[in-house]
Amino acid sequence: MKKTTIYLNKIWLIGLFILINSNILAQNNPFNCDYNAYLFQYNDVYSIDLASGNSYLVATDVTPGNINAAAYNPADGYIWGYLNSPDKTIVRIGQDFATTTYYIPELTSGNKYVGDIDSNGIYFLKAGGATYYKVDLNPSSPNYGLYISTESLSQGISVHDWAFNANDGYLYTVEQNSNILYRIDSSNGSVIPLGEVPILSGLSYTYGAVYFDASGNFYVSANQTGTIYMIKNVQNLTGSNGMTSNLFAFGPSSSSNDGARCPTAPVPQEDCVNGIDDDGDGLVDCDDPSCSGYASCPVIQAPVSGGNNGGLESNNRLAEQINKRNFNRTRNNYKFNSEKARKVTRTASYGNKNPNNFQLADFIPLGTIFEDEVIESTPTDLLAITNATAVYSVDYIKNNKSIASILALKTDEGVYEHTKYICDRLLGAQLLSVSTIEINGQTFIKSIIKNTDGSMEFVLSFSAKVVNNETNFAIESHWNLDSYEDNVTFYNFQIWTNSLDDLYGLGGEVLNLVNTQKTISDFNNSLPPTVYVRKGKYNNGSLDLQVVNTNRTQNVTFDAGLRVTETSASSTLTSQINLAGNYITNLQLATGNLFDVGFRLGDGVAIPDDLFMSDGPWGVDDAGTNTTVMNYAILPNSTLFDIDEFPIERNVVLSANTSDYIAVYRALTPRFKAVDLSEYQSFKLKAKGTGTLEIRFVKESITNWEEQYETSIVLTSTLKDYAIPFSAFTTTDGSELILDDVKTIVFTMKSENGTVVTKEMTLEAIRFSKDFIETFDSSDLETISVQPNPMLTNTSLHFITLQEESVVLYVYNQLGEIVEQINFDAVNGRNEIMMNRGKLSTGLYFCKIVSPNHDYKAIKLLVK
Structure with a gap:
C-alpha cells in the first residue's frame, strides 16, 4: 500500500509540508461522501452496509500502526484517523486506501480513540476523560494540518466514539454502562444529557463505532455483539421529550475499532408494511431487524424451541x-x-470446581x-x-x-x-x-x-x-x-x-x-462464511437458492453429494456459479430428483458454507411381534403430479413376515413438523399387496395415537388406483377430519389372527388432491339399482365401490341357474354395467354383483 509521511509544525504557516519520504508521495483520491460506513479494526478496513449490517474487508494493513478515532472529513472528502504508532500521528486515507501521515507534536502521547470532523474540517479527537484536541484539516485553511487547541468537556464521560450531526452541527455519543445519549457543543465543550437510550437499557457494551445519516438518525454499533441500533432524528430531542430507538441490523463484532461515514449520505430504510425489500438487504418487512416493534411486526423476543x-x-x-x-x-x-x-x-457449589469429576x-x-x-x-x-x-x-x-x-x-x-x-x-x-x-x-x-x-x-x-x-x-x-x-x-x-x-x-x-x-x-x-445460502427450496428437480454474498466475490463453487432415495447410493455434482459480485443472487441449480443433498458453497479462499437438505424420510416400523422384513426399498417416483397436488415423493416396496403388524411411514418434513393440508379434499395413491391396508394421518394436535384419523382399503395382487375422500377417515369421537397440522402418514398391515403371515405392499404416486370425491353411506356399498325395470331390450345396473376392482355380474333364473355372466372393471365411485336382453325370455330373474371387497345384495329384474 502506498504511504506518505509528513511532519507538520506551526512554523510552516505558509502551508508547505516537508515530505519525510517524498519518493513514495501518494496522490490518492477522496471518498467524496459515498454511502458506505467504514469500520477500522487495527489497521484493516471494512465496508459496512448499515441497512443489512453485513461487512466485507476492503483493505488490509493500510498503515504500520493501528487506526482509531476515524472520521470522514466533509471539507476534503477523505477519511482521517489517529495512529497508535508512531505516536502523535494522524493519517489521511484515500479511496484507494493509500495513506499519508502527519505528525502533530502538540498532541499528548497515547492512543486517541474518539474522533470526528465537523463540516468546517476541524478534527475533534480524544482519549478517556474530559480533555479533547482540535486539529485543522480544512484544505482551504492556511492552518491546514495544524494543531489548534486543547479543550475540556464540561464533564467527563466514558465514550468510545462520537459523530457530528449535519442537521444541527453538534457532536453526539452514547456512554458505556449508563447508555445515556449526549449532545456536545464542540465550540465550548458543553455536554448535554438527553436521556437513556431505551433500546440500550440494561446493556453494558462498548459503543466503539457510531454514524449519522442525512436525516439525523444516529447509528450506534456495539463492539461485542455487532448489533447496530438506531436513534431517530436526534436533533429534535430536548432531554424531556420521547426518544425513538430500535434495533437496526445485526453486524459483526469488533475490537480496537472505530467508524467513519459521510453524515450527509442517506441510509435506506425498510418500510415494514409494503411487502418490498426497500433497503436492499434481502429481508422484507418484519424479517428485517429494523422493523422489530414497528407497524404489525413483533418485537424480536418470541419463544424459542426447547x-x-x-x-x-x-x-x-x-x-x-x-x-x-x-x-x-x-x-x-x-x-x-x-x-x-x-x-x-x-446451589452453593455453583461455579466451583467439581472435585469428583x-x-x-x-x-x-x-x-x-x-x-x-x-x-x-x-x-x-x-x-x-x-x-x-x-x-x-x-x-x-x-x-x-x-x-x-x-x-x-x-x-x-x-x-x-x-x-x-x-x-x-x-x-x-x-x-x-x-x-x-x-x-x-x-x-x-x-x-x-x-x-x-x-x-x-x-x-x-x-x-x-x-x-x-x-x-x-x-x-x-x-x-x-x-x-x-x-x-x-x-x-x-x-x-x-x-x-x-x-x-x-x-x-x-x-x-x-x-x-x-x-x-x-x-x-x-474460525470466521463465518462470507458467501452463504439464506434460504431455498427443492422444486421439480432443482434447488432454488437465495445466496448472500457479503464480500462481493465473483464466482463460487458448488460441490454436492446427493441420493435419489433413502436406499440408493450417493452421487456427486459440481458446478461453478457466477455471482457477479452481487450482494443477493437468486439461483436455480438443476439436481434431478433427490431425497437428500449435502453441499458446500465457497470461493476457495474464505470459509465456505455447508448445507444439508433432506426431504421427509420414509421409515419402516418393524417393532411388531415376530416381524421380519424380507424386502424394503424406496424407489424414485416416475409419476408427473398435477400442479395443484401435494406429492408424497418416492415409492415404497415392502414385504415382511409378521404375527402382529408391519408398517411404513412418511414424515412430511425432515423435522417432523406439521404441514397445513386443509386446502386439499382427497387422498390418492396406486397400490397393490396382500389384504387390508390401514392408512393413518398423524396430526400434531392429537397426542393419543389411538385417536388419530384412519381408514382402510383392500389391496389386490394388481396395481390399482385409489381415491379416498377425507370423510372416509374416522376417529374415536366421530369428529370431522381437518388436515391443518399433518406430521406423517402411516401405512399398516396386520396379521388378522395372530399367526405368522406374509404381508406385502407396493405404494406409488401418493398425493393429496384438491379433487372432490363423492362420499357414500355404508348402505350405498351394498345396494344395486336397475333402470329400466322391467327391461324390454336393455337395462343398466348401477353400484358403488371405493376403489378400482374387478367384479362379476351374475344373472340367475328362478331355478338358481346362471343364465348370464358379465366381467366388469369397476372404478372408484359410481359404476354402470350395461346389459342387453339377448336370449332372455320373459320372466323374473335375480341379479348379483360379486366383489372381492363388498357384499352387494341381489336385486330382482323383470323381463317383458
Missing part, C-alpha cells in the same frame, strides 16, 4: 434414524411437559439472564442415534415462555455431528444473518435463524477438548464440522436464545464455567 427437540438439525447419515426417533415419540404419545420438568436451581450440568449457567426458572429438558433419545455419549439440556423460562436453551453433549471420537445453523434452509427456514460475536475477548460465530413457524433464534456453538495431559481445556468453534480435530473427546455446547444479548451472556458464562473446571489455555476459532 432443548428437548434440539440436536438433530443436519447430517444425511442419520436422516432415517432421526425420523424413527420422532415417529416413536408420536406412537408412544410422548410429549415434553415443561410444567412437570425438573427445576434446576443454583465434572458433569455436563456443571457447565450450565444459572441466573445469568434473569430468567424466572430453569428446567431440565434433556433429550436422552439422542444417545441411541447420534455420536453423543452423554447429553444434558435446559430451557430458560421467563413469563411462562422459553427464552433460551442450552444443549450440552459429550462425544468421544470427534465433535458432535449436528449443528443448529446447518438447518432447514431449504424447507422454509432462513439464515437471516451470520457474523461474529466477541465473548470474553474471543471471536465466535453467531447466526440468526428464522424458523418455519416464524420464530427467530440467535445461535452460538462451540466445543471444549481436554489438552496438556488433561490439565487444560482448549476451545474450538467452526462453521464447518470438518475443521474440528478428529478422534478426541469434546464437550459440545449449542446455545440458542430469543435475544442476542442473552446469547452473549450465556455464552460468556458457559466459558467461565468451563474455565473453572479446567483453565482454558487456547482458542481455535
Whole structure:
C-alpha cells in the first residue's frame, strides 16, 4: 500500500509540508461522501452496509500502526484517523486506501480513540476523560494540518466514539454502562444529557463505532455483539421529550475499532408494511431487524424451541434414524411437559470446581439472564442415534415462555455431528444473518435463524477438548464440522436464545464455567462464511437458492453429494456459479430428483458454507411381534403430479413376515413438523399387496395415537388406483377430519389372527388432491339399482365401490341357474354395467354383483 509521511509544525504557516519520504508521495483520491460506513479494526478496513449490517474487508494493513478515532472529513472528502504508532500521528486515507501521515507534536502521547470532523474540517479527537484536541484539516485553511487547541468537556464521560450531526452541527455519543445519549457543543465543550437510550437499557457494551445519516438518525454499533441500533432524528430531542430507538441490523463484532461515514449520505430504510425489500438487504418487512416493534411486526423476543427437540438439525447419515426417533415419540404419545420438568436451581457449589469429576450440568449457567426458572429438558433419545455419549439440556423460562436453551453433549471420537445453523434452509427456514460475536475477548460465530413457524433464534456453538495431559481445556468453534480435530473427546455446547444479548451472556458464562473446571489455555476459532445460502427450496428437480454474498466475490463453487432415495447410493455434482459480485443472487441449480443433498458453497479462499437438505424420510416400523422384513426399498417416483397436488415423493416396496403388524411411514418434513393440508379434499395413491391396508394421518394436535384419523382399503395382487375422500377417515369421537397440522402418514398391515403371515405392499404416486370425491353411506356399498325395470331390450345396473376392482355380474333364473355372466372393471365411485336382453325370455330373474371387497345384495329384474 502506498504511504506518505509528513511532519507538520506551526512554523510552516505558509502551508508547505516537508515530505519525510517524498519518493513514495501518494496522490490518492477522496471518498467524496459515498454511502458506505467504514469500520477500522487495527489497521484493516471494512465496508459496512448499515441497512443489512453485513461487512466485507476492503483493505488490509493500510498503515504500520493501528487506526482509531476515524472520521470522514466533509471539507476534503477523505477519511482521517489517529495512529497508535508512531505516536502523535494522524493519517489521511484515500479511496484507494493509500495513506499519508502527519505528525502533530502538540498532541499528548497515547492512543486517541474518539474522533470526528465537523463540516468546517476541524478534527475533534480524544482519549478517556474530559480533555479533547482540535486539529485543522480544512484544505482551504492556511492552518491546514495544524494543531489548534486543547479543550475540556464540561464533564467527563466514558465514550468510545462520537459523530457530528449535519442537521444541527453538534457532536453526539452514547456512554458505556449508563447508555445515556449526549449532545456536545464542540465550540465550548458543553455536554448535554438527553436521556437513556431505551433500546440500550440494561446493556453494558462498548459503543466503539457510531454514524449519522442525512436525516439525523444516529447509528450506534456495539463492539461485542455487532448489533447496530438506531436513534431517530436526534436533533429534535430536548432531554424531556420521547426518544425513538430500535434495533437496526445485526453486524459483526469488533475490537480496537472505530467508524467513519459521510453524515450527509442517506441510509435506506425498510418500510415494514409494503411487502418490498426497500433497503436492499434481502429481508422484507418484519424479517428485517429494523422493523422489530414497528407497524404489525413483533418485537424480536418470541419463544424459542426447547432443548428437548434440539440436536438433530443436519447430517444425511442419520436422516432415517432421526425420523424413527420422532415417529416413536408420536406412537408412544410422548410429549415434553415443561410444567412437570425438573427445576434446576443454583446451589452453593455453583461455579466451583467439581472435585469428583465434572458433569455436563456443571457447565450450565444459572441466573445469568434473569430468567424466572430453569428446567431440565434433556433429550436422552439422542444417545441411541447420534455420536453423543452423554447429553444434558435446559430451557430458560421467563413469563411462562422459553427464552433460551442450552444443549450440552459429550462425544468421544470427534465433535458432535449436528449443528443448529446447518438447518432447514431449504424447507422454509432462513439464515437471516451470520457474523461474529466477541465473548470474553474471543471471536465466535453467531447466526440468526428464522424458523418455519416464524420464530427467530440467535445461535452460538462451540466445543471444549481436554489438552496438556488433561490439565487444560482448549476451545474450538467452526462453521464447518470438518475443521474440528478428529478422534478426541469434546464437550459440545449449542446455545440458542430469543435475544442476542442473552446469547452473549450465556455464552460468556458457559466459558467461565468451563474455565473453572479446567483453565482454558487456547482458542481455535474460525470466521463465518462470507458467501452463504439464506434460504431455498427443492422444486421439480432443482434447488432454488437465495445466496448472500457479503464480500462481493465473483464466482463460487458448488460441490454436492446427493441420493435419489433413502436406499440408493450417493452421487456427486459440481458446478461453478457466477455471482457477479452481487450482494443477493437468486439461483436455480438443476439436481434431478433427490431425497437428500449435502453441499458446500465457497470461493476457495474464505470459509465456505455447508448445507444439508433432506426431504421427509420414509421409515419402516418393524417393532411388531415376530416381524421380519424380507424386502424394503424406496424407489424414485416416475409419476408427473398435477400442479395443484401435494406429492408424497418416492415409492415404497415392502414385504415382511409378521404375527402382529408391519408398517411404513412418511414424515412430511425432515423435522417432523406439521404441514397445513386443509386446502386439499382427497387422498390418492396406486397400490397393490396382500389384504387390508390401514392408512393413518398423524396430526400434531392429537397426542393419543389411538385417536388419530384412519381408514382402510383392500389391496389386490394388481396395481390399482385409489381415491379416498377425507370423510372416509374416522376417529374415536366421530369428529370431522381437518388436515391443518399433518406430521406423517402411516401405512399398516396386520396379521388378522395372530399367526405368522406374509404381508406385502407396493405404494406409488401418493398425493393429496384438491379433487372432490363423492362420499357414500355404508348402505350405498351394498345396494344395486336397475333402470329400466322391467327391461324390454336393455337395462343398466348401477353400484358403488371405493376403489378400482374387478367384479362379476351374475344373472340367475328362478331355478338358481346362471343364465348370464358379465366381467366388469369397476372404478372408484359410481359404476354402470350395461346389459342387453339377448336370449332372455320373459320372466323374473335375480341379479348379483360379486366383489372381492363388498357384499352387494341381489336385486330382482323383470323381463317383458
